[in-house]
Amino acid sequence: MRKGWLLMLTAVLLFTTACGANGEMGTKGTGAGGEAGQSTLAKAREQGYITVGFANENPYAYKEADGTLTGEAVEIARVILQRLGIEEMRGELTEFGGLIGGLQAGRFDMITAGMFINENRCMQVAFANPEYSIGEAIAVQKGNPLQLRSYEDIASSGAKVAVMTGALEIEYLEKSGVADSQIVIVPDQDAAVNALQAGRADVITMTDPALRSRLEAAQDDKLERVEAFEQPVIDGSSVRGYGASAFRQADTEFVEAFNDELAKLKQSGELLEILERFGFSEAELPGEMTAAELCG
Template identity: 65%
Template sequence: MKKVVVLVMSLVLTISLAACGEKGSTLDEAVKKGYITVGFANEKPYAYKEADGTLTGEAVEIARVILERLGVKEMRGELTEFGSLVAGLQAERFDLITAGMFVNPNRCSAVLFANPEYSIGEALAVKEGNPHQLASYEDVANNGDAKVAVMTGAVEIEYLEKSGIPADRIIQVPDQASAISALQADRVQAITMTGPSLQAMLDSANDEKIERVADFKQPSVDGESVRGYGATAFRQADTEFQEKYNAELQKMKESGELLEILQKFGFTEDELPGDMTADTLCGE
């Protein structure tokens, strides 16, 4: 009898220890803790901190609404260079990437994307009067004296390379502010980033000696438009989290709430993602 009792108690203890050590899903853990940590790159208008420390941006505010509806009360930001966001997510330094990150097949192999929340094109800024007459990436490629600054890890690097610009004339910088500084100091003759992001930086810099190229020709790669679609990114294992996130995002699209948030950050109806999905963008 004693042996039976001991055996039963041992079994109960083993089950209890296993239950205690078992970690719930990322969403479940966030609901229990009352907060979730998100990675961002301080890139306007997607995700950045205000002077008072408030985390905001289109990607942040969309995620904030969805996460609250999924039971997560608070978002905590983890500032990371854009090029290190994917590695940081994989290393569990944070649980989501809310940085307006473009969905593309290369990134799809490393992270799990939600469906896109916006669609957008590229933009170029130069010194006042556009002294080098740069209206496209090809123009930069064809001008041997022209260098262009771009944020490390940004999708524009691939576009610049495939437009024929050699690596030694693509100057990678850690953030958008550094790109502006490089242009102001004549270390480069142009800077590039997405349209709303560039406009936000120009508005912030308030420098009359820098201007956005009004007639910029959108790049294409291998004959295909490079119009980008940005989305929140999860770890590969968080499929249930992604599905619940997508369901709430779809409701926001249908109600018009998504557009209302986007408009607060300089986007228009033309930048809505339509019916595009992460699966399509990932080539699945």
Template identity: 60%
Template sequence: MYKKILVILMFITLTFTLFLAGCGNTTTGETTLQKAQKTGEIKIGFANEKPYAYKDDNGQLTGEAVEIAKVIFERLGIKKIHGELTEFGSLISGLKAKRFDVITAGMFITPERCQQVAFANPEYSIGEALAVQKGNPKNLHSYEDIAKDSSIKVAVMAGAQEAKILKEVGVKENQIVIVNDQPSAIAELESGRVDAVTMTGPSLQAMLDSAKSDKIERVMDFKDPVINGKVLRNYGAAAFRKEDTDFVKAYNEELEKMKQSGELLKILKKFGFTENELPGDVKAKDICK
């Protein structure tokens, strides 16, 4: 009889423990959103990548993703933001490890990333861009041009989507030079250690404007890569932990209001975006398929 009672008690204890483990916070039962609303504070992960999320000359955190998030967080009752500078390639692992609560770095939504994080709906859409040495000596106008010449080297930021895209159009892995951040990519091009640098259009333009170098230039007639017969277009969004479904829902509701009112476009324009970069009616779930 004693053994039966002991087994029952052990079962009840184990069940209760598993129930608590399934809650957003094992000590309070709060979700990330509830905790942030209660404290009025949140920690975000960013990668110091213009124009998405970076610190300006005064050390203030800004960028299109940050400014959009600030508006939404404030309307959700979260007024104070703490930024956690992280290499782009470590943002998702940092989010999952709870070093911060949201990624506001203009990260592209991809099916692979959707397996690891929950994306809000896109806040912008964008194409790729290419910078080369002055005069474009290698005559590069597309990723396909890079693929045709195995001697050409192209710099890409660690963790960025461009490395995968380059490989999909036939660029060999040994042609791709991985760097820690965008300034490093520009430095590689200026020094001649690579023949090209690729990143998104607004990001590349922001870096070139900042560098003010007479040694490099943007390829203005760059042709967007074509993958599986479709011209590539990327969509960027904030990312949350998988379990933070209430946060994603609340964020999306406020983002939609900003789209409808025109407020989203006003913020995007401050960082070099145009109406062409608006996300339209595309939803994260459509891209995650």
């Protein structure tokens, strides 16, 4: 009798293990946010809201003085999510360098931070198709005392450059010959401006729309954006970047639904209308570029 019970128990354990291995009887493998058998998208639709990660980076995603979450990435996602049946977005403020880790840990279910698509990030998250395309920029003290017009100039001059933690500009600077000792890592863009104002850095760098917005907010006539800045060429290619929302890699259903609605925004002209509200122009539209092409 005991032998019969033992055989039954073994069979149950083997069946349970097999189901767990192929995922058919557990979650659908579409995100940590979903309950058993329920995708992240389905759960968000059911509960009526989704939590998004952002880094308080103007003009991509930031909170206004009254606590309103906005920015180009946020407003594009807001329209798309509402059309997918998700009415509310709840923001989870995170340092830029911690956004991917926060997504993977389930602290939020997507990243709306205007994050650039690159091959390293593609190995960690699933990107939607790009919503904009932009270049880099630098700002210095008025008069540009060190005559900095490129990342190579920063490298050769020994200038201190402030850059936000986790930003792709760190890699660009390093590949342009800027020494680690020259790079001043700061938590966010406003801290970079503060470092330049206080003399802890000789130059700051970020994407062009972000730099324009931070200089406008600072209202400091002792600072200036370098108009003749030369775009970096890294590994033989221009670093003009493409930004997009990001999801957990298992959330393929969500990404596909998001992309379908994003394509409709492009076709109708609504995408450009949203971008223009945050200082972008038609020149910053992503064209026909896709996340698959950028991920390689």
